[in-house]
Amino acid sequence: MDSVSLFAIPVARFGSATLTVGHIAWVAGAAMLLLLICTVVVMVRASRSRALAAAEAAERARETEERMREVSRTQAELYGRLGTMAEIFGSRQAELTKALSERLDGMSNRLGTSITEQTKATHENLTKLQERLAVIDTAQNNIQTLAGQVVQLQQILANKQTRGAFGQARMEAIVADGLPSNAYEFQATLSNGSRPDCLIKMPNGAPPLVIDAKFPLEAWNAIKAAADGEGGTDARRVAEAAFRRDIEVHIKAISEKYLLNSETQELAFMFVPSESIFAEIHENFEALVQRAHRARVVIVSPSLLMLSIQVIQSVLKDARMREQAHLIQSEVSKLMVDVSRLDDRVRKLQGHFFSAQKDVDLIITSADKITKRGSRIEALELGPTASAKDDGPEERELEPSVPPLGSGQLRLRVVDE
Structure with missing residues (x-):
């Protein structure tokens, strides 16, 4: 059988149309040719995509390299500027150190002279003080006769001193740390017989400032006990009322006993020994703060008292500097x-x-x-x-x-x- 007759063998019949082996072979060849063409097209497109991707990658690499060179150049300029600034700062720091050293030397010389003069004045004052102490020794017998009366007075004031023991210790520590010993006086006696916890002596002959540290801690402790659950809300309300009443009485006592015309300052400090108590008063007892303000009584905490002492210390220092200026003149x-x-x-x-x-x-x-x-x-x-x-x-x-x-x-x- 030859190849022509082989391709003419019928395979299937569809109506009047006969499907032969040649038809199938032609269709298969056309399909293979089409598949080959598609494969070539896909390969061409893939190679073109790879070429484009390679070109883009090369372009990005070039841009990255340029950016790196720019960053390196900028970094070098920055290092140069930093080196220049470091040299400038070094020279400025040396000049500043030299100027500070010269000023410190001058201040040391002036302070040495002032200290010498102050030592001389202190020696003279101590001599006068010894003379006065000799006079005081002669009155020692009279003081011994009053010892019994002082004991009775201590018994009367026992409760008040107990209330102010904690605040007194903190207040004395703050004042003693911030001021010289001749700038304050503890338990001084005023003309009306009252004895404030502390008197801060002001410069230029101004009246002293009174500080009271007898804070009513009993009522505060009652409030804390009620807050911890001992007695409930009613107990806390009663404790707050007692605390408010005690504070009002204490403010009134400070205003009446310690604010004396031409003898003390026009306002006095009521020292609160705890920052938490101070914050509680300003948060929940605003009326007490207003009442104290009207009575010319300032409520201060340890930090506020420390700040006030620092301000007073600066004022005293300025007064001493003015005195020294008058002496120099x-x-x-x-x-x-x-x-x-x-x-x-x-x-x-x-x-x-x-x-x-x-x-x-x-x-x-x-x-x-x-x-x-x-x-x-x-x-x-x-x-x-x-x-x-x-x-x-x-x-x-x-x-x-x-x-x-x-x-x-x-x-x-x-x-x-």
Whole structure:
């Protein structure tokens, strides 16, 4: 059987159409050709995509490299600028250190002088204090006779002192740490017999500032006990009312006993020994704060008292600096008087010096004339002509021309007779 008859073998029949092996072979070849064409197209497109991707990757790599070079250049410039700034800062810091050292040296010298003067004044004050202590010793017998009465007074005030023990200790520690010992006084006695916990002495003769530390801790402890569940809401309400009443009574007592005209400041400090209590008062007892403000009583916590003490310390320091300035001004005035007196005496000495110089010149002239006459006598030149020739004009007077003080020059005028 030949190949032509093989392709003509019928395979299937669809109506009047007959499907042969040749038809199937042709369809298969066309399909394979189409598949080959599609494969080639896909490969071409894939190679083109890879080429584009490679080109894009190369472009991105180039851009990245350029950016890295730019970053490197910027980093180098930044390092250079930082080095320059470091050198500038170093030189400025050296200049600042030198200036600070010079100022500190000057301040040390001035402080040394001030400390010496202050030591001298303190020695004088201690001498006076010893004299006064000798007078106080003579009254010791009278104090012993009052010992029994003091014990009774302590029993009466026992409850009040117990209330203020905790606040008193904290207040004394803050005041003692922030002020010199001569700037405050604990348990001082006022003209009305009251004894505040602390008196802060103000400069320039101003009245002292009163600090009270007898805070009513009993009522506060009752509030804390009620808050912890002992008694419930009613107990807390009762404790808050008692606390409010105690604070009001305490504010009134401070205002009446410690605010004295021309003897104390127009306001006083009520010291609260705890920051939490201070915050509770300002948060839940605003009426008490307002009442204290109207009564010229300032409620302060430990931190506020410390800040106030620092302000007072600055005021005292300024007052001492002004006192030292007045002393320096007085010493400069005295120095100017001494300089003026010295100038007068130097001018008088200058006049005496000119007079002595005139006498010395006349003596030298006379000595020269005597020498010349002795020479003529020795040479037997006794003739009138030679004598008149050799003597020359006689110098009768030397009038000094007095230069100003400090000129260092002296001019003499010869007057012929």
